[in-house]
Amino acid sequence: GIQVEQSPxxxxxxxxxxxxxxxxxxxxxxxxxxxxxxxxxxxxxxxYIPSGTKQNGRLSATTVATERYSLLYxxxxxTTDSGVYFCxxxxxxxxxxxxxxxxxxx
Amino acid sequence: ETGVTQTxxxxxxxxxxxxxxxxxxxxxxxxxxxxKQSAKKPLxxxxxxxxxxxxxNNSVPSRFSPECPNSSHLFLHLHxxxxxxxxxxxxASSQERRTxxxxxxxxxxxxx
Numbered sequence: 001g002i003q004v005e006q007s008p009x010x011x012x013x014x015x016x017x018x019x020x021x022x023x024x025x026x027x028x029x030x031x032x033x034x035x036x037x038x039x040x041x042x043x044x045x046x047x048y049i050p051s052g053t054k055q056n057g058r059l060s061a062t063t064v065a066t067e068r069y070s071l072l073y074x075x076x077x078x079t080t081d082s083g084v085y086f087c088x089x090x091x092x093x094x095x096x097x098x099x100x101x102x103x104x105x106x
Numbered sequence: 107e108t109g110v111t112q113t114x115x116x117x118x119x120x121x122x123x124x125x126x127x128x129x130x131x132x133x134x135x136x137x138x139x140x141x142k143q144s145a146k147k148p149l150x151x152x153x154x155x156x157x158x159x160x161x162x163n164n165s166v167p168s169r170f171s172p173e174c175p176n177s178s179h180l181f182l183h184l185h186x187x188x189x190x191x192x193x194x195x196x197x198a199s200s201q202e203r204r205t206x207x208x209x210x211x212x213x214x215x216x217x218x
Contacts, residue, residue, distance in 0.1 A: 004148075030204045041143075041194050043209040045108070086149070090204045093162060094139070096149040 002027045006087050006097035013077050013104050021072040021100045023087030030090045032063050034072050037084040037099070046072070046085075077104045109133040112197050112210035119187065120218055127182040127213045129197030137203045138180040140172060143194040143212075155180060156203050187217045 003026040013019055023032070034046040047054050047061040049070065054061055058077075063070040074081055084099040110131045119125050131138065140152040154162035155174040169191075171183040180197055194214050200207040 031206070033206065035209075041196075041212040041214065042108075043196065043198075045206070045208060048206040088149075088207075093151055093154055093203065094198075094207055095151065098148045 002091050002095055004089055004095055004097035006100050010101045015079060015104055015106050017077050018075045021085055023070040023097055025068050025089045027091060032070050033088045034061055035086045079104050079106055108208045110199055110208050110210040112213050114213060116214050118216045121187060124185040127195055129180040129210055131178055131199040133199060135199040135201050136177050137200045139198040140182055141196040189217050192217045
């Protein structure tokens with residue numbers, strides 16, 4: 001099956017810093033989503049981005065489908081950004097990476 | 107609020123119990139999914155239903171039994187579980203298979 005690798009596995013930032021999270025996948029995909037999992041376990045949709053670039057406030061994402069990767073940018077990070085960020089790709093069905101655990105310190 | 111509601115939010119059950127997890131979506135979607143999230147493991151797809159028909163079963167043990175009576179409701183019936191089945195169980199829905207998915211809040215299951 002398709003392999004999804006996220007990096008880095010852990011990231012610690014000071015409030016106000018910027019960060020880039022990466023998702024590599026091993027085969028062509030039909031779509032790609034980024035999620036933020038909050039401390040209570042809920043997966044919050046961030047982006048549905050099979051290709052191209054999207055922005056939503058301080059967050060933006062870029063997927064280069066031909067090169068099989070996606071990037072999630074977080075600017076001016078806040079403590080509420082803490083949590084686990086997942087990339088999920090769809091070829092036959094949705095498969096998740098292992099996630100990046102982000103901790104933003106005040 | 108994502109439009110996908112799971113109940114209960116927390117469940118503790120003994121290994122000989124029978125319980126059910128419920129998922130309801132108010133988005134008019136046609137595909138529904140069960141995922142399992144164990145500690146230190148990626149989310150694992152368990153079951154896929156498309157227009158109420160089960161289209162995928164990812165080698166899930168028979169002690170997990172899904173049911174999809176209509177496109178809005180999905181159940182996961184549990185019986186004779188093992189402690190290693192303790193996990194967060196997440197339900198999701200999408201308009202069709204392979205389109206944008208939305209997740210419920212999850213049920214945190216502990217098997218004792």
